[in-house]
Amino acid sequence: xxxxxxxxxxxxxxxxxxxxxxxxxxxxxxxxxxxxxxxxxxxxxxxxxxxxxxxxxxxxxxxxxxxxxxxxxxxxxxxxxxxxxxxxxxxxxxxxxxxxxxxxxxxxxxxxxxxxxxxxxxxxxxxxxxxxxxxxxxxxxxxxxxxxxxxxxxxxxxxxxxxxxxxxxxxxxxxxxxxxxxxxxxxxxxxxxxxxxxxxxxxxxxxxxxxxxxxxxxxxxxxxxxxxxxxxxxxxxxxxxxxxxxxxxxxxxxxxxxxxxxxxxxxxxxxxxxxxxxxxxxxxxxxxxxxxxxxxxxxxxxxxxxxxxxxxxxxxxxxxxxxxxxxxxxxxxxxxxxxxxxxxxxxxxxxxxxxxxxxxxxxxxxxxxxxxxxxxxxxxxxxxxxxxxxxxxxxxxxxxxxxxxxxxxxxxxxxxxxxxxxxxxxxxxxxxxxxxxxxxxxxxxxxxxxxxxxxxxxxxxxxxxxxxxxxxxxxxxxxxxxxxxxxxxxxxxxxxxxxxxxxxxxxxxxxxxxxxxxxxxxxxxxxxxxxxxxxxxxxxxxxxxxxxxxxxxxxxxxxxxxxxxxxxxxxx
RNA sequence: GGCUCUGUAGCUCAGGGGAUAGAGCGUCGGUUUCCUAAACCGUGCGUCGGAGGUUCGAAUCCUCUCAGGGUCACCA
Numbered sequence: 188x189x190x191x192x193x194x195x196x197x198x199x200x201x202x203x204x205x206x207x208x209x210x211x212x213x214x215x216x217x218x219x220x221x222x223x224x225x226x227x228x229x230x231x232x233x234x235x236x237x238x239x240x241x242x243x244x245x246x247x248x249x250x251x252x253x254x255x256x257x258x259x260x261x262x263x264x265x266x267x268x269x270x271x272x273x274x275x276x277x278x279x280x281x282x283x284x285x286x287x288x289x290x291x292x293x294x295x296x297x298x299x300x301x302x303x304x305x306x307x308x309x310x311x312x313x314x315x316x317x318x319x320x321x322x323x324x325x326x327x328x329x330x331x332x333x334x335x336x337x338x339x340x341x342x343x344x345x346x347x348x349x350x351x352x353x354x355x356x357x358x359x360x361x362x363x364x365x366x367x368x369x370x371x372x373x374x375x376x377x378x379x380x381x382x383x384x385x386x387x388x389x390x391x392x393x394x395x396x397x398x399x400x401x402x403x404x405x406x407x408x409x410x411x412x413x414x415x416x417x418x419x420x421x422x423x424x425x426x427x428x429x430x431x432x433x434x435x436x437x438x439x440x441x442x443x444x445x446x447x448x449x450x451x452x453x454x455x456x457x458x459x460x461x462x463x464x465x466x467x468x469x470x471x472x473x474x475x476x477x478x479x480x481x482x483x484x485x486x487x488x489x490x491x492x493x494x495x496x497x498x499x500x501x502x503x504x505x506x507x508x509x510x511x512x513x514x515x516x517x518x519x520x521x522x523x524x525x526x527x528x529x530x531x532x533x534x535x536x537x538x539x540x541x542x543x544x545x546x547x548x549x550x551x552x553x554x555x556x557x558x559x560x561x562x563x564x565x566x567x568x569x570x571x572x573x574x575x576x577x578x579x580x581x582x583x584x585x586x587x588x589x590x591x592x593x594x595x596x597x598x599x600x601x602x603x604x605x606x607x608x609x610x611x612x613x614x615x616x617x618x619x620x621x622x623x624x625x626x627x628x629x630x631x632x633x634x635x636x637x638x639x640x641x642x643x644x645x646x647x648x649x650x651x652x653x654x655x656x657x658x659x660x661x662x663x664x665x666x667x668x669x670x671x672x673x674x675x676x677x678x679x680x681x682x683x684x685x686x687x688x689x690x691x692x693x694x695x696x697x698x699x700x701x702x703x704x705x706x707x708x709x710x711x712x713x714x715x716x717x718x719x720x721x722x723x724x725x726x727x728x729x730x731x732x733x734x735x736x737x738x739x740x741x742x743x744x745x746x747x748x749x750x751x752x753x754x755x756x757x758x759x
Numbered sequence: 760g761g762c763u764c765u766g767u768a769g770c771u772c773a774g775g776g777g778a779u780a781g782a783g784c785g786u787c788g789g790u791u792u793c794c795u796a797a798a799c800c801g802u803g804c805g806u807c808g809g810a811g812g813u814u815c816g817a818a819u820c821c822u823c824u825c826a827g828g829g830u831c832a833c834c835a
Contacts, residue, residue: 218778229777231815241815266815267778311835348835445835471833480762481831488833495835524763525830551764552829590795602797614772617764619828626771630797632783633772640797651794704773707782718790718799737794759797 188284188684191272194257195226202251205236221678224262224269225277231266241266278680278736279668285683285739286661293686293746297694298339301513304506305331305341308437309444309519311348312424313357313378316431317567318622319553319560325611326550327518328437328752329699336750337694342510346502347444349421351495353382355403358416359395360385374423379562407449407492434574434604436752448501452493455500455537459486464536474533484529499530500537507541514544516697521549521617548697551619568622578603580628581636585759592758602636605753609635612699612751613707633707635753638744641710642755644717645741652723652734660734670732675716679736682709683743690750699751706747713740 196212203211211228218227230244237244245263252268253261260271285292307327310320327343334341360381361370369377389395406413425442432438456472459465465472470489476482486497506515517527527547535542554560560567581603585595592598607627614620630636649657659665671680686705693701722733745755 216777219774219781220778223778227778229816231777234815265778351835353834469832473832482761483832485832490833492833494833498835520829521764522829523835526835528762549764554828584797588795588797590797618772619765620771626784629784632797634783634797636797637783640795644795644798648794700773704782711782714798715800717794721794723794758795 188280189257191226191257191277195228195252195270198252198255199228199248202248203233203237206233218267218269221674221681223264223267224260225272225681226270228268228270229266230268274672274677275668277684278671278677279666281680281684282666282668282735282739283663285742286663286735289742290746292742293690293750294336294338295687295691296338297691298334298337300338300340302510303334303339303341304344304510304512304515305334305518306344306346306516307331307518308432308439309346309348310428311353312444313354313375313382313420314348314424314562315375315379315567316428316570317560317562318555318570318573319567321570321573321607321611322550322553322616323518323520324432324435324437325608325752326548326616326699328435329612329702329750330516330518330548330694330697332750332752333690333694333699333702336690339513342441342512343439344441344443344506345439347421347425347442347446349417350445350449350498352400352403354406354417354420355399355401356385357382357420358402358406358413359399360388361416363388370423374420375427378420378424382562383564404492431571431574434571434600435608436754443502445495445498448498448505451501451505452497455497455504456487458537459533462537464533474529474536476529476532479532481525481529481532484533496526496530496533499526500534503530503534503545504539507539512541512544514546515541516546516548518548518550521551523547524549546697548616550616554619554621556621556623573607573627574604576624577607577627581606581630584630590758592756598756598759601754601756602630602639602759605635605639605748606630607635608751608753609638609703613703615700616698636759638706638710638748639753639755640759641713642741642744642748643757643759645713645737645744646757648717648722648737649734649741652730656730656734657738660731660738663735665728665731666735667728667732670726670729671736673716673720675712675719676733676736679709679712679716679740682712683739686743686747693750702747702750706744706751709740709743709747713737713744716740 192212192215195215196208199211200208214228216227218224228248230241230248233244234241242263242265245266245268249261249263249268257272257276258270259273262269305327308320308324310316331341331343357378364384365381385395402413406417459474464474465486466475471485472487473483473485476484484496485494487493503515506512531542531545534545555566555568557566578599582595582599585592585599610627613633689701689705693699720733722737724730748755
């Protein structure tokens with residue numbers, strides 16, 4: 188597909204020699220209002236260099252480039268050169284491109300197969316997978332899809348929270364009040380009950396705290412009984428997490444969590460010591476980061492045991508050695524901003540130049556209407572419940588609408604879960620939000636079901652025109668873009684054209700919502716087109732051209748949804 | 760208090776140097792003998808938190824300031 192911006196930059200740089208071509212390329216913009224043209228070039232900045240009034244410069248440029256065949260019209264309004272691309276050529280080229288690339292439309296080989304690690308989801312074992320975990324899980328999965336589409340070799344790591352004093356507490360509670368059968372029946376809910384009870388009981392019996400710490404020390408030391416319980420809790424937890432991951436269609440390449448690095452920390456403590464980075468402070472060991480404007484990082488506790496910052500450093504080094512990553516991305520809540528700044532700085536101070544390739548991708552907090560979520564106080568909304576409720580609600584809507592689908596349950600699953608995922612990915616990730624049932628279960632407007640509905644509508648059109656016509660359109664037999672030059676058809680084509688750029692931008696900014704927003708735009712424009720024009724018309728050539736555009740839009744929507752980790756139903 | 764993020768329409772949010780600041784929800788009204796109405800169209804007294812500054816041009820960049828969130832040593 189031709190890059191119009193590049194062509195225009197070439198043309199303008201021929202007539203304006205005072206500016207670098209790349210600079211000109213950067214100045215080319217798309218007018219906010221499509222009526223002002225497809226591309227615009229503001230001439231204000233040239234006034235100083237050329238010592239001429241901007242409108243005159245604009246006129247000169249317009250005169251020089253207007254003869255080119257890619258333009259339908261070039262005009263200037265004040266200091267702007269407004270360029271209108273020839274709609275037939277543009278739409279024709281675009282459709283050829285999309286039909287040729289199909290499910291690969293939007294992908295590129297920008298990444299040259301370089302290794303990228305995305306660490307995401309990372310729940311704590313023996314604790315419920317609640318609505319707060321959805322963010323890292325869904326954002327991380329989308330970033331995986333986006334980087335994969337950009338041609339990177341992506342490794343998905345689920346850095347399970349499977350280590351730390353909390354397991355001392357858990358084992359302690361299990362021994363006091365636990366029951367094997369209950370755990371087997373419903374592992375996480377039962378273990379959570381024990382954990383909650385521990386925190387209630389410890390108020391009355393403070394000695395439990397010490398007992399829990401001792402158990403963890405035993406666990407760390409490899410005591411058989413403790414290790415066995417820990418392993419059991421881990422396995423049962425993972426089984427439950429897998430249920431949710433399956434619902435979301437998410438997979439991982441590695442479940443190497445915190446415990447995996449528990450024996451890989453020694454050498455960094457030595458290295459830190461050798462490089463004189465460690466300081467003693469109140470019996471603990473710290474790295475002083477004051478000159479970098481940060482509070483000190485606590486490396487080992489006064490009792491000698493390690494903290495998660497040490498494990499994160501060990502993990503980063505392990506990953507560099509094991510994967511030799513180009514980028515090492517962490518999808519972790521913004522609450523941990525300081526933590527990431529600290530350990531990445533420490534890795535840098537250790538002399539590893541790849542510290543700059545470790546990227547923290549923060550996201551905002553989810554709270555409940557009744558306040559902050561708290562596992563300890565049992566104030567949680569389980570993700571599995573949210574997904575199930577969304578699916579049930581979707582099924583009710585499908586039955587109510589009476590749309591004949593071959594498999595109602597399957598469709599309800601695609602749409603219901605898609606609604607939750609889509610909503611999660613529609614705002615900038617840094618924003619906080621309050622979870623509300625009304626909001627996740629609302630399917631009107633800028634929502635997943637809206638986009639999926641648009642896809643189903645396009646699919647329905649293709650069924651109506653028949654396989655023969657679709658096959659012909661796909662092969663571009665008798666294709667003439669002169670039938671699809673209306674405003675809505677052209678706007679739709681322009682949005683489809685932009686998809687590949689959008690994927691690149693979303694990758695650079697590590698922001699899936701850019702993709703989400705864009706497919707909403709495509710869906711809106713498709714619905715406008717669908718409403719304004721009849722597709723299944725008598726005239727064979729007109730029909731073929733319109734069907735080709737429908738196929739293109741449908742492809743773009745499907746490929747876009749896939750980048751969010753969503754499916755698209757044929758009927759709904 | 761230090762650092763940091765957020766503040767744009769009644770609500771939820773896009774836009775992050777350029778031309779009259781945009782969507783969705785909600786409100787009120789309209790569209791179906793016609794390809795799925797989970798749709799489409801119309802309907803918006805917005806100090807872009809406030810004040811300075813830089814610029815031909817600022818919601819966008821800088822400084823200060825107000826409000827809210829997060830975080831700041833033995834949890835992760």
